[in-house]
Structure formats: C-alpha cells, structure tokens
Amino acid sequence: FKEINVRRKVHFVAMILAMLVLLAVAMKPSLVLFLFFLGYSLSGYEMFGYTWWKQRQ
Numbered sequence: 001f002k003e004i005n006v007r008r009k010v011h012f013v014a015m016i017l018a019m020l021v022l023l024a025v026a027m028k029p030s031l032v033l034f035l036f037f038l039g040y041s042l043s044g045y046e047m048f049g050y051t052w053w054k055q056r057q
Contacts, residue, residue, distance in 0.1 A: 025032045
C-alpha cells in the first residue's frame with residue numbers, strides 16, 4: 001500500500017460515478033451483480049469477435 005497516494009487530486013466526475021455505483025449496489029445488489037456478471041460474460045464473446053475480425057483483415 002505504499003504506492004497509494006491519498007493526497008492526490010481526484011476528479012469530481014469520478015467521485016460522483018463512484019457514489020452512484022455504491023448507491024446502485026446498496027439499493028439493488030442482486031440486479032447490480034447480475035448486470036455485472038452479464039457484462040463480464042458477454043465481454044468474452046466481444047473479445048472473440050474482435051480478434052476473429054482483426055485476423056480476417
């Protein structure tokens with residue numbers, strides 16, 4: 001943890017997004033987890049399609 005600099009500036013938009021994510025998890029944890037894992041599983045197909053498309057060119 002020596003690399004973490006807690007005194008550096010954080011963008012306001014990043015803080016707002018982090019708070020919105022925490023709020024969403026607090027309100028509907030099952031839905032947020034479902035959407036997270038759905039996105040994670042679909043990203044595999046996206047990576048496969050992207051590499052397949054790049055190899056064809």
